[in-house]
Amino acid sequence: MVIYNLFKSISRLSSVRWQISIRHYCYATNVTEPQYIGIKNIFTNHLKFINAENYESIPIYRILDPAGQTHFLEENKLKLDDKTKIKIYRDMMTLNMMDKILYESQRQGRISFYMTNIGEEAVQIGSASALMLEDTIYAQYREAGVLLWRGFHISKFMNQCYGNIEDEGKGRQMPCHYGSKDLNFITISSPLTTQLPQAVGAAYAYKREKRQACVMCYFGEGAASEGDAHAAFNFAATLSCPIIFLCRNNGYAISTPAHEQFKGDGIAAKGPSYGINTIRVDGNDVLAVHYATKAARQFCISEGKPVLIEAMTYRTGPHSTSDDGTLYRTSKEIALWNDVAPIRRFKQYIQSLGIWSKEQEDNLKIIIKKEILDAFIEAEKKPKPHWKEMFTDTYFKMPDHIRDQMYSMEEHLATYYEHYPLKTFQS
Amino acid sequence: MIFTFVFRTSRKLLELHERKKHIRNLHFKFYPNTSSLVSERKTEKLNMYQAINQALDITLKKDTSAVIFGEDVAFGGVFRCTVGLQKRYGSDRVFNTPLSEQGIAGFGIGLANCGTTAIAEIQFADYIFPAFDQLVNEAAKCRYRSGGMFDCGKLTIRTPCGAVGHGGHYHSQSPEAYFAHTPGLKIVIPRGPVQAKGLLLSSIEEPDPCIIFEPKILYRTAVDEVPVGHYKIEIGKGEIVKEGKDVTLIGWGTQVHVLLETADIVEEKLGASCEVIDLLSIIPWDAELVCKSVRKTGRVIVAHEAPKTNGFGAEIAARIQEECFLNLEAPIMRITGWDTPFPYIYEDLYLPDKWRCFAAVKKSLDY
Numbered sequence: 001m002v003i004y005n006l007f008k009s010i011s012r013l014s015s016v017r018w019q020i021s022i023r024h025y026c027y028a029t030n031v032t033e034p035q036y037i038g039i040k041n042i043f044t045n046h047l048k049f050i051n052a053e054n055y056e057s058i059p060i061y062r063i064l065d066p067a068g069q070t071h072f073l074e075e076n077k078l079k080l081d082d083k084t085k086i087k088i089y090r091d092m093m094t095l096n097m098m099d100k101i102l103y104e105s106q107r108q109g110r111i112s113f114y115m116t117n118i119g120e121e122a123v124q125i126g127s128a129s130a131l132m133l134e135d136t137i138y139a140q141y142r143e144a145g146v147l148l149w150r151g152f153h154i155s156k157f158m159n160q161c162y163g164n165i166e167d168e169g170k171g172r173q174m175p176c177h178y179g180s181k182d183l184n185f186i187t188i189s190s191p192l193t194t195q196l197p198q199a200v201g202a203a204y205a206y207k208r209e210k211r212q213a214c215v216m217c218y219f220g221e222g223a224a225s226e227g228d229a230h231a232a233f234n235f236a237a238t239l240s241c242p243i244i245f246l247c248r249n250n251g252y253a254i255s256t257p258a259h260e261q262f263k264g265d266g267i268a269a270k271g272p273s274y275g276i277n278t279i280r281v282d283g284n285d286v287l288a289v290h291y292a293t294k295a296a297r298q299f300c301i302s303e304g305k306p307v308l309i310e311a312m313t314y315r316t317g318p319h320s321t322s323d324d325g326t327l328y329r330t331s332k333e334i335a336l337w338n339d340v341a342p343i344r345r346f347k348q349y350i351q352s353l354g355i356w357s358k359e360q361e362d363n364l365k366i367i368i369k370k371e372i373l374d375a376f377i378e379a380e381k382k383p384k385p386h387w388k389e390m391f392t393d394t395y396f397k398m399p400d401h402i403r404d405q406m407y408s409m410e411e412h413l414a415t416y417y418e419h420y421p422l423k424t425f426q427s
Numbered sequence: 428m429i430f431t432f433v434f435r436t437s438r439k440l441l442e443l444h445e446r447k448k449h450i451r452n453l454h455f456k457f458y459p460n461t462s463s464l465v466s467e468r469k470t471e472k473l474n475m476y477q478a479i480n481q482a483l484d485i486t487l488k489k490d491t492s493a494v495i496f497g498e499d500v501a502f503g504g505v506f507r508c509t510v511g512l513q514k515r516y517g518s519d520r521v522f523n524t525p526l527s528e529q530g531i532a533g534f535g536i537g538l539a540n541c542g543t544t545a546i547a548e549i550q551f552a553d554y555i556f557p558a559f560d561q562l563v564n565e566a567a568k569c570r571y572r573s574g575g576m577f578d579c580g581k582l583t584i585r586t587p588c589g590a591v592g593h594g595g596h597y598h599s600q601s602p603e604a605y606f607a608h609t610p611g612l613k614i615v616i617p618r619g620p621v622q623a624k625g626l627l628l629s630s631i632e633e634p635d636p637c638i639i640f641e642p643k644i645l646y647r648t649a650v651d652e653v654p655v656g657h658y659k660i661e662i663g664k665g666e667i668v669k670e671g672k673d674v675t676l677i678g679w680g681t682q683v684h685v686l687l688e689t690a691d692i693v694e695e696k697l698g699a700s701c702e703v704i705d706l707l708s709i710i711p712w713d714a715e716l717v718c719k720s721v722r723k724t725g726r727v728i729v730a731h732e733a734p735k736t737n738g739f740g741a742e743i744a745a746r747i748q749e750e751c752f753l754n755l756e757a758p759i760m761r762i763t764g765w766d767t768p769f770p771y772i773y774e775d776l777y778l779p780d781k782w783r784c785f786a787a788v789k790k791s792l793d794y
Binding site for chain 2: 239
């Protein structure tokens with residue numbers, strides 16, 4: 001044993017010596033190999049600043065051109081079946097029509113707030129269609145299409161927007177803050193970007209559990225300016241988490257155009273700097289988004305590492321019902337994007353394949369419209385949850401001090417009930 | 428000759444003592460545990476960081492989902508609380524994160540969303556503020572806003588807090604009141620190794636997100652007989668550490684020891700008896716225990732290291748006033764840190780030490 005150890009240490013020593021001599025031989029000049037921790041690099045004698053101009057901008061992956069033609073043979077190679085293509089189209093249309101109806105209903109004062117998805121249908125449906133139900137979704141708020149694809153019934157959107165008794169969120173959050181346990185879609189919250197590091201944590205849990213699934217995390221290009229985005233990208237890379245970051249770069253954060261949001265090559269260029277595999281796609285091309293997401297998912301799960309997708313698109317609608325988009329952009333600009341709208345582009349494509357006709361289109365519109373309006377009227381009629389739900393779920397078990405406050409409200413209502421809209425709540 | 432030698436030596440010793448005093452001034456005397464909340468059983472002598480380490484060890488052994496993460500926890504942590512754990516449980520369960528508090532808190536929420544027991548460390552409570560948004564807007568509201576569909580109840584944040592003798596602005600803060608204003612979070616603060624282990628195990632196993640503020644001055648200085656194995660101290664329950672009948676003194680963390688010493692001085696100098704309450708849980712807090720004591724004594728002093736205005740003492744005072752109005756014999760007094768940032772060289776004058784607490788008791792008794 002002693003002799004063996006002695007032999008081992010001698011051989012180790014000689015190998016170290018050998019390495020030193022090799023190094024000495026290779027770098028005989030005064031420029032030696034850098035030994036900084038965490039950086040693999042070479043020295044240079046050339047004084048030069050590095051900037052975006054030194055790089056080529058990351059190109060935009062596209063399959064369908066604006067005329068609905070497939071530019072590449074790739075679509076044939078990857079083979080999405082006709083049934084799926086029609087579901088993609090149907091869901092994009094449903095999302096678009098639901099938006100128009102709910103937007104109008106807010107204008108009429110029937111719901112308090114709404115955010116449309118118009119112009120971004122392809123980003124949502126294209127990516128959702130490439131995921132599996134066991135993949136968890138963390139979203140920002142403009143991703144209703146992802147829920148729709150997963151089977152969230154139209155009535156559930158309406159129930160949430162009305163905060164009625166059927167809303168699983170118990171009417172506590174503003175409209176459009178959807179969530180679904182069954183559909184693995186974490187409930188949305190208003191603070192921007194907070195969901196990013198959370199999604200990374202969830203992805204870490206998945207990896208430890210060796211689940212064959214990933215986490216999908218959506219956010220806008222404005223949200224990417226928050227500190228949480230930096231934290232999330234960095235954590236995902238250093239802790240090797242199977243997560244897809246999907247940035248909807250739609251050109252605006254409310255009124256702030258993207259060129260006031262960043263000066264580099266968009267969000268995509270940040271990916272490689274964190275050591276994240278990155279791609280930029282045409283967000284108005286549902287096929288490009290679908291295939292990019294599909295490849296990202298495969299990579300995430302097999303490698304246990306993150307991917308960043310920047311989907312280039314345009315927010316055709318206003319930011320929300322509290323916003324007038326024409327105050328800070330021209331109608332000419334909006335019209336330009338209507339010409340390359342994702343729904344129109346995909347319709348031309350499926351028509352060219354001979355799997356979609358004008359007749360089917362007319363039928364679909366009638367059916368969806370009826371479905372939406374029926375659900376809308378139903379949701380409007382339903383009462384709100386019992387007022388005591390205001391106090392539950394703050395904690396797992398209601399602590400005494402909250403129980404006391406609930407009783408004190410009950411006592412108050414016993415006398416002053418007529419001053420409150422108690423009739424609208426379930427009794 | 429001998430006289431000069433003794434004189435010189437003693438002067439040198441005195442100088443040395445003075446210098447040492449300058450490096451770390453312990454403003455309190457540690458009172459060992461006399462807890463009624465922990466049933467008697469086999470114990471071992473541990474300091475507070477060892478007791479915390481043991482609670483973490485028990486958790487990692489028992490709960491295979493549990494993970495510990497934060498800045499520098501892998502090598503054992505800057506206060507040694509996680510020492511040996513990575514070696515025992517692997518680098519996928521005890522690991523360093525990049526230096527980002529908002530990232531740590533957010534990452535922990537995500538783990539907890541998936542049912543993973545997430546134990547995050549924020550290196551100093553002074554640096555919890557970058558994570559304020561994640562904790563207040565996200566962790567606290569997760570269950571409520573989703574109608575109970577999702578939660579992050581398995582999240583626990585551990586963070587060293589409080590005065591340490593020379594911590595200045597950013598190694599001394601007691602930010603509990605900021606978080607006490609947030610429904611959905613639970614907050615606990617131990618006064619020694621026994622409480623640290625019991626409260627930490629409770630926080631980890633509680634189905635709500637918890638923050639445990641660990642008074643860092645106690646990590647090494649507080650040595651006590653700690654029950655072996657797993658035990659819990661119920662969150663939301665305070666404790667009468669010393670019974671008395673004339674004045675109620677309320678505090679938490681290190682301040683409990685200051686109040687215990689104050690009680691001894693009061694007894695010696697004024698012949699009055701103080702009832703000392705350790706609140707242990709800041710939210711939800713044991714108002715019942717406090718009010719019961721105040722109804723008995725009629726006089727109350729609340730003391731904490733954090734600044735006075737909007738400190739948690741204000742909440743306690745208001746509640747006592749509401750519930751014990753007819754029993755109060757003197758105004759409720761708050762002895763706290765001043766409404767300034769935590770100062771470096773002035774620490775001795777800043778802290779609500781035993782003499783400021785004693786003066787308050789005297790005033791209250793004389794009222």
